[in-house]
Amino acid sequence: GVIIFNEGQPGEGAADRRTLLLGTLGAPTVNIPVVGTTYAVGEELAAAGTTVTLVTDTESDLNRKTHNVLAESRWGDPDKVVMAGSHLDSVVEGPGINDNGSGSAGVLETALKAGLFPTKNKLRFAFWGAEELGLLGSEHYVANLSAEEKAKIKLYLNFDMIASPNYTFGIYDGDDSDGVGAPAGPAGSDQIEKLFESYFKAIGEPYTGTDFTGRSDYGPFIEVGIPAGGLFTGAEGIKTAEEAAKFGGEAGVAYDKCYHLECDTIDNINDKALRVNTGAIATATFVYAYSSQLPGG
Numbered sequence: 334g335v336i337i338f339n340e341g342q343p344g345e346g347a348a349d350r351r352t353l354l355l356g357t358l359g360a361p362t363v364n365i366p367v368v369g370t371t372y373a374v375g376e377e378l379a380a381a382g383t384t385v386t387l388v389t390d391t392e393s394d395l396n397r398k399t400h401n402v403l404a405e406s407r408w409g410d411p412d413k414v415v416m417a418g419s420h421l422d423s424v425v426e427g428p429g430i431n432d433n434g435s436g437s438a439g440v441l442e443t444a445l446k447a448g449l450f451p452t453k454n455k456l457r458f459a460f461w462g463a464e465e466l467g468l469l470g471s472e473h474y475v476a477n478l479s480a481e482e483k484a485k486i487k488l489y490l491n492f493d494m495i496a497s498p499n500y501t502f503g504i505y506d507g508d509d510s511d512g513v514g515a516p517a518g519p520a521g522s523d524q525i526e527k528l529f530e531s532y533f534k535a536i537g538e539p540y541t542g543t544d545f546t547g548r549s550d551y552g553p554f555i556e557v558g559i560p561a562g563g564l565f566t567g568a569e570g571i572k573t574a575e576e577a578a579k580f581g582g583e584a585g586v587a588y589d590k591c592y593h594l595e596c597d598t599i600d601n602i603n604d605k606a607l608r609v610n611t612g613a614i615a616t617a618t619f620v621y622a623y624s625s626q627l628p629g630g
C-alpha cells in the first residue's frame with residue numbers, strides 16, 4: 334500500500350503524522366518521511382511520470398511558509414484540465430490522519446496510477462497547504478489563476494475526511510436537492526454529484542448528500558464558478574438513528590469523535606470507508622480523464 338505522512342503544523346505529535354493505505358489501485362508503494370512530507374509527495378509523483386511543480390506561496394499567520402504541491406499529467410488536452418485535490422496539513426492539536434491523511438492518500442494513490450496513462454484530458458492533482466488556517470493554499474492558487482487558466486479548469490474534485498470511523502458515505506450536494514441547506518454549486522456540480530451517486534449504486538453501497546457550503550478547498554473554486562464535487566464521511570456532527578440504520582455504526586455518536594484532536598491517529602480510520610472512497614476517487618478521475626463532456630464544458 335501507500336504510506337503517506339502528513340506535513341501537519343508544528344507542534345506535538347509530529348512523529349505520529351502518518352497513515353497507512355491499501356494499495357487498492359496497485360499503485361507503487363511509497364514511504365514518505367515525517368520531515369519534508371510535501372517534498373516527498375512531490376518526488377513520488379515525479380517518479381510516476383507526472384510533472385510536479387512545488388509552489389511556495391502562502392504566508393500563514395504563524396509566520397511560516399507553507400506549500401501547495403501541484404502535479405500534472407504529461408498527456409491530455411491542456412485546454413481541458415480535470416483537477417482533484419486534498420489538503421495535506423493538519424491542525425496543531427493532532428496528527429490529522431482522517432483529517433486529512435485519508436483524502437491525501439486517496440488522491441495520491443489515484444495520481445500515482447493515473448500518471449501512467451495517456452488520457453484525453455489533462456489531469457492536475459493538488460495537495461494543498463494551510464487548509465486548516467482558512468483554506469489558504471487553495472485560496473492562493475485560485476486567486477493567482479489568470480482568466481485564461483481559470484477557463485481551462487473544467488472541474489475540481491475535493492477529498493477532505495473520507496474514512497471517518499463512524500462514517501456515512503457523503504457526496505457534496507451540488508444540486509441542492511438533498512435538504513442539507515447548501516446552495517446549489519456552479520452549473521455542472523450536479524453532474525459530478527450524479528457520477529458519485531452512480532458509483533455507490535454500482536457497488537451496492539448507500540450514500541447521502543452532504544454540506545456544499547465551501548467548508549473545504551473546493552470553496553475558492555465554486556466561488557469563481559468552477560464546477561466542483563467531492564466526498565465527505567463526517568466530522569464533529571452526530572450520526573442519527575436513520576443514518577445508523579443505513580450505514581451501520583453508532584447513532585448518537587460523532588462521525589469522527591477525534592476530529593481536530595490528538596487521537597486522530599492511524600486508529601481513527603475506517604478501512605472500508607477508505608477503500609470504497611478511494612475507489613470513488615479513482616473512478617471519477619478516470620471517467621473525467623476520458624470524457625468529452627466535462628462539467629465545465
Ligand code: PHE
Nearest residue numbers: 432493494544548549565568
Ligand atoms: N474542512 C474541514 C476540516 O478540514 C472538514 C470538513 C470538510 C467539514 C467538508 C465539512 C465539510 O476540518
Ligand code: ZN
Nearest residue numbers: 424432465593
Ligand atoms: Zn480539519
Ligand code: ZN
Nearest residue numbers: 432433493494
Ligand atoms: Zn480537513
Ligand code: ZN
Nearest residue numbers: 506508510511
Ligand atoms: Zn444533491
